[in-house]
């Protein structure tokens with residue numbers, strides 16, 4: 001039976017680099033909305049001798065994610081899921097960002113919970129923004145609704161986002177959505193644990209990817225006091241993802257790993273750069 005690794009956002013950036021590593025000993029399914037991007041990525045992977053396929057999927061649509069999960073199970077044993085798909089403040093409005101990042105993570109965990117078996121692992125990709133956005137604005141009291149009624153949760157959290165001035169709403173939505181991802185992955189560890197499956201989140205700092213390029217100016221102002229004064233390379237976060245899903249990390253679950261070159265440790269925040 002094939003050992004399958006599913007990577008959302010696998011057509012570019014961190015997801016694509018992860019496919020290059022995971023593809024050494026897994027059959028890789030890469031997903032995203034843009035078919036052209038996925039097909040280009042699959043051609044590159046195949047040229048490196050990697051057995052990979054493109055599966056178009058919009059993570060904000062549960063039907064689409066369910067089709068992805070059923071397809072992955074048909075191909076083989078779903079050994080690893082790296083949910084790297086996401087949208088940053090430069091990529092959409094507040095609602096689209098919340099739907100891709102928060103609702104997308106609920107959909108991925110719920111659909112893959114049904115098809116993953118003992119020994120496998122799912123990583124939900126968050127962001128250091130979850131650490132930099134002031135805690136006081138995080139609507140933590142609403143998060144639990146996501147486990148019973150994702151639609152109602154989305155309505156309530158978007159109401160909170162809309163309390164902020166229009167020009168900061170997409171940034172607020174990004175910070176909140178990524179803070180939620182960490183919470184969601186943590187609370188899901190017990191549910192997945194009953195099946196012998198691990199779930200954790202990883203929070204990247206500034207990385208050299210198409211998304212990272214869009215945030216470059218802001219990132220550079222943050223980086224002045226950072227321990228490592230450069231962007232992270234996609235291969236560096238891909239290696240971390242690959243380790244986290246490996247057997248060697250078999251005791252790692254229900255936690256978040258911040259990989260930001262020491263940026264958060266430098267004491268910066270949304271108000272202090």
Ligand SMILES: NC(=O)c1ccc[n+]([C@@H]2O[C@H](COP(=O)([O-])OP(=O)(O)OC[C@H]3O[C@@H](n4cnc5c(N)ncnc54)[C@H](OP(=O)(O)O)[C@@H]3O)[C@@H](O)[C@H]2O)c1
Nearest residue numbers: 009012013014032033034058059085086127207209211212
């Ligand atoms: N780069 C950074 O500095 C940085 C920092 C912190 C966190 N992150 C997080 O790291 C993850 C990977 O980002 P990246 O840096 O590798 O950027 P990227 O190259 O832009 O990758 C994001 C991927 O997500 C896919 N995507 C977006 N919305 C989607 C949706 N609704 N359904 C399915 N796929 C969707 C995009 O493909 P399509 O457009 O074709 O759908 C794209 O391939 C993201 O979750 C991001 O928030 C990145």
